[in-house]
Amino acid sequence: MSAAESWAHPAAWLAGEVGAGRLRAPEIVEAAWDGPAARWERDVHAIAHSERERRHDVAQAAAQAGPLAGVPVLVKDNLCTSDWPTTCCSRVLAGWTPPYDATVIRRLREAGAVVVGKGNMDEFAMGSSTEFSCYGPTRNPYDLERVPGGSSGGPAAAVAYGLVPVALGSDTGGSVRQPAAFCGVFGLKPTYGRLSRYGLVAFGSSLDQVGVFARHAGDVALTYAALAGPDPFDATTRLGPAPDVSAWDAGVSGMHFGWPANLWARGVDAAIVAALERAAAAFERAGATRVPLEFLPGEYGVAAYYLVATAEASSNLARFDGVRYGPRAAAAGDVREVQVRTRSEGFGPEVQRRILLGTYALSSGYYDAYYLKAQRARTRIRREFAAAFARCDFMLLPATPTLPFRLGEKTDDPLAMYLSDVFTIGANLAGIPGLTAPMGLEPGGLPVAVQLLGPEDAEPVLLRAGRALEVQGDPSRLPRRHPTEFAWPSRR
Amino acid sequence: MAIDRGEVRRIAELARLEISDDAIERVAAQLSSVLEFAATLNALDLEGCEPVALTAADAPARADEPNGRRLAPGVATAGAPEADEEFFFVPPVVENLEP
Numbered sequence: 001m002s003a004a005e006s007w008a009h010p011a012a013w014l015a016g017e018v019g020a021g022r023l024r025a026p027e028i029v030e031a032a033w034d035g036p037a038a039r040w041e042r043d044v045h046a047i048a049h050s051e052r053e054r055r056h057d058v059a060q061a062a063a064q065a066g067p068l069a070g071v072p073v074l075v076k077d078n079l080c081t082s083d084w085p086t087t088c089c090s091r092v093l094a095g096w097t098p099p100y101d102a103t104v105i106r107r108l109r110e111a112g113a114v115v116v117g118k119g120n121m122d123e124f125a126m127g128s129s130t131e132f133s134c135y136g137p138t139r140n141p142y143d144l145e146r147v148p149g150g151s152s153g154g155p156a157a158a159v160a161y162g163l164v165p166v167a168l169g170s171d172t173g174g175s176v177r178q179p180a181a182f183c184g185v186f187g188l189k190p191t192y193g194r195l196s197r198y199g200l201v202a203f204g205s206s207l208d209q210v211g212v213f214a215r216h217a218g219d220v221a222l223t224y225a226a227l228a229g230p231d232p233f234d235a236t237t238r239l240g241p242a243p244d245v246s247a248w249d250a251g252v253s254g255m256h257f258g259w260p261a262n263l264w265a266r267g268v269d270a271a272i273v274a275a276l277e278r279a280a281a282a283f284e285r286a287g288a289t290r291v292p293l294e295f296l297p298g299e300y301g302v303a304a305y306y307l308v309a310t311a312e313a314s315s316n317l318a319r320f321d322g323v324r325y326g327p328r329a330a331a332a333g334d335v336r337e338v339q340v341r342t343r344s345e346g347f348g349p350e351v352q353r354r355i356l357l358g359t360y361a362l363s364s365g366y367y368d369a370y371y372l373k374a375q376r377a378r379t380r381i382r383r384e385f386a387a388a389f390a391r392c393d394f395m396l397l398p399a400t401p402t403l404p405f406r407l408g409e410k411t412d413d414p415l416a417m418y419l420s421d422v423f424t425i426g427a428n429l430a431g432i433p434g435l436t437a438p439m440g441l442e443p444g445g446l447p448v449a450v451q452l453l454g455p456e457d458a459e460p461v462l463l464r465a466g467r468a469l470e471v472q473g474d475p476s477r478l479p480r481r482h483p484t485e486f487a488w489p490s491r492r
Numbered sequence: 493m494a495i496d497r498g499e500v501r502r503i504a505e506l507a508r509l510e511i512s513d514d515a516i517e518r519v520a521a522q523l524s525s526v527l528e529f530a531a532t533l534n535a536l537d538l539e540g541c542e543p544v545a546l547t548a549a550d551a552p553a554r555a556d557e558p559n560g561r562r563l564a565p566g567v568a569t570a571g572a573p574e575a576d577e578e579f580f581f582v583p584p585v586v587e588n589l590e591p
Binding site: 096097098099100206233236299300302303304306307314318321322323324325326327328333334335336337338339340341343344347349352353355356357359360363370372373374375376377378379380382383414415418 | 495499500503504506507508509510511515519522523525526527529530531532533536537538541542543544545546561563567568569570571572573574580582583584585
């Protein structure tokens with residue numbers, strides 16, 4: 001194996017080669033940028049910030065040992081990095097480089113990973129298509145006329161086309177699981193509080209979780225294990241050790257999986273329904289039992305989410321006022337005028353829309369009717385999940401109602417865009433973990449996926465189930481024009 | 493719930509945003525459509541459902557103790573549009589200080 005071919009391999013394999021001294025981090029990183037994958041970047045535009053000299057310096061400084069030794073990782077542009085700009089793909093933070101690393105970034109580096117740059121995203125993680133980035137959209141590597149999903153579309157696309165084996169995103173309402181589905185990769189949203197949010201630029205603080213993209217279930221487990229655990233800098237991290245995910249390849253024999261078929265009785269693409277059937281059949285062949293159940297329609301979650309998330313966003317984004325970070329609008333006048341001009345020129349239309357919506361939901365006279373009601377709905381949704389998980393180990397459901405949609409298709413219709421999160425939002429409202437598992441390509445050549453949800457701390461269960469689908473799946477999930485093939489991990 | 497132009501201006505003022513005259517009708521229509529959808533919640537039975545702000549509220553919390561890690565003032569101000577080693581600079585807040 002030469003370094004030039006290393007880009008196509010799983011993270012676990014790369015770390016093993018680096019640990020054994022057969023490969024070095026700088027070779028691996030540049031092999032990705034010099035190899036076939038890099039040609040995709042010109043079309044896909046997954047990267048917001050990266051340049052060769054700094055990548056080289058970061059790779060040279062990387063630890064030569066650790067579970068992610070030498071593994072190139074692209075991270076979403078809302079995770080603070082002391083050596084790369086962190087702009088949330090917004091003009092309001094143009095050119096800003098944080099003075100510290102987010103806890104998950106620090107843990108990546110301690111595990112030997114190389115943070116090779118920042119991934120494109122919807123501005124401040126507000127979007128489902130990565131079209132709302134001040135740097136322009138990311139495109140789906142399987143069909144350049146279609147979106148990669150969002151808001152973590154850049155990291156998802158980079159993993160899909162092979163630039164990196166692992167990437168980090170953030171998931172406030174599905175921003176890891178939805179792009180993972182659209183790009184045909186694994187995407188994990190952990191239990192709320194298992195991955196530190198310190199240094200993740202806040203959007204909806206009670207919903208935000210850092211998430212992991214990878215092409216293989218084992219690489220998701222490897223990365224989760226390196227990142228998860230309590231953090232003294234984030235009071236919302238859970239105490240005690242994170243769940244042990246080392247048995248990710250132990251299969252699903254004896255497990256029960258929920259089958260809430262009422263959720264996809266209408267309005268879900270036939271290819272996704274077919275993928276659900278294939279996944280259920282695979283679980284049953286592997287020794288799991290299907291448990292039919294009724295579940296609360298996702299529209300209630302969407303309604304609650306867009307009140308809670310926007311309310312929290314309107315508060316969190318108040319800090320961007322042209323005083324402490326980023327550029328300041330040229331405004332003659334007082335502080336207030338500087339703030340108004342900086343925010344109005346710096347925030348894009350979707351961010352402004354959500355700030356306005358959240359401000360309205362929290363404003364005098366409307367608080368009880370909107371925000372308080374949404375918080376009560378959140379309790380109802382948590383109870384629904386608790387009742388479901390009393391009957392099964394995990395639930396199988398769609399990650400998205402549709403296959404990847406076309407660029408521009410939903411940008412002028414916020415509600416249509418919000419409804420693309422109808423199956424993912426519930427997990428954020430309830431604080432439970434979710435995993436998108438790719439199910440190969442539908443006949444038209446687009447990725448199709450399913451979603452697995454579990455109770456709090458069910459990451460080990462979800463990864464075992466995801467791995468069961470990976471083993472059963474079609475390994476030829478590559479962008480149609482991709483010049484090479486990924487090396488497939490050995491089946492244990 | 494329909495939002496009119498005046499309401500958009502009121503919340504924009506609260507949010508420290510300026511919405512142009514060209515955009516205001518469109519913003520009002522978009523916010524109205526989302527709020528109309530939010531009214532879906534009225535059909536949900538919320539009997540006995542207390543509001544919850546944070547899902548991890550029942551998980552054990554860490555001790556609330558200070559840590560010694562601090563950013564030096566000059567490091568904290570380095571990313572600001574106008575600052576020195578100690579202070580963020582803003583336009584005058586209080587005017588007419590001449591006696």
